[in-house]
Amino acid sequence: MMMTHMLTCILLVLMYRTSNAGFSVTLPGGANSYALNAMIKYNQMLYTDGVYNKDTGIFIVGAGMAGNYLVSVSMMSGTVTGFTTLKKNNIPYVYLYTRPPYEMATQTVYIQLAVGDTIWVEMTITASSLFDVYNTFTAVRIS
Template sequence: MIMANILKCFLFVFICRTTNGAAGNGDPPAPVKAAFTATLPGGANQYGQNNIIRYNQMLCTDDGYNHNTGIFTVGAGKAGNYLVSVTMMSGLVTAHTTLRKNGAIYVWLYTGNQYDMATQTVCMELIAGDQIWVQMNNKASSLFDVYNTFTAVRIN
């Protein structure tokens, strides 16, 4: 199970590293890139209830993702369907997190103790100005190490 989650993370990193294609050769214009993958720093990362998770280690960047706030905002010209994935590992405590769209819960993630992992991958229709983020929902918990990722990729 852990290996499957790690392979999903690698898949998203490879997707993020694709190019937008040739320009000026008569081909239709390439869509504007919209993709990011971020993870947490090593060790235990503590969060209080309702804190937004700030994934601040960028593996693939997009100017719409703010690593200081943990919020991705869809920019002008980047509306569309997005494949969004959240993977979490909580270490020695349980954790409940939610993926949120404009403040509303989109999906839940839950882990028990003993380094359990959880993953949600969903398709979201997002328009310019929409915001998505991951939020801790139980009273206090921690997320363990770089096994926690947040990814969004616009599907062309």
């Protein structure tokens, strides 16, 4: 299971070489607590071309960046149950769920994004925490 997550991340990073828009971000080490419906602010940059706002946790499609994106979200909640949602323009796109202890979940989806569209990850169902750098949010424009 862990190998599948790693291979997905490696594939997405390799795709950056053919993309002109994208980012890959993670959380700092340790437990990171979030209130119900809080946006996850991934503030550790693995790669970004300046399109992801680490202060808000939101990616906004700018001029010249519309297209088809491969978006991946991975999560680990540690010793608690966790529910997160990838949202597009404030509408749930996909959900992730983990149970304790230290389960992981990943969703990788194809999304068409227009100028002005937004995507972000949000804590849903109940307040919870996300554990360590195992939580990533990545988007790559593929066409």
